[in-house]
Amino acid sequence: MDCSDVRDRVASYVLGALPELTRTEFERHIEECGSEHEVSALGEVVEFLSRLAPDREPPVRVRTQILAAADADISGRRFAA
Numbered sequence: 001m002d003c004s005d006v007r008d009r010v011a012s013y014v015l016g017a018l019p020e021l022t023r024t025e026f027e028r029h030i031e032e033c034g035s036e037h038e039v040s041a042l043g044e045v046v047e048f049l050s051r052l053a054p055d056r057e058p059p060v061r062v063r064t065q066i067l068a069a070a071d072a073d074i075s076g077r078r079f080a081a
């Protein structure tokens with residue numbers, strides 16, 4: 001997994017949506033890579049959402065919107081590059 005793979009998966013990772021094997025590879029890259037991968041920033045968003053509804057997972061609708069926004073962001077960057 002390289003930096004662009006990690007960038008594509010940050011939102012899924014912080015939402016716990018990655019398969020076990022992919023998550024392991026993701027975490028290994030984060031440990032070994034010197035680059036910022038926005039994991040902590042997105043993690044804070046998820047933590048904030050979970051505090052709004054402490055007894056529940058973030059609603060599916062919110063989760064879907066975050067993933068869609070992340071996808072749009074990634075696509076925008078990819079087309080701009």
Ligand SMILES: [Zn+2]
Nearest residue numbers: 002003033035
């Ligand atoms: Zn990296």
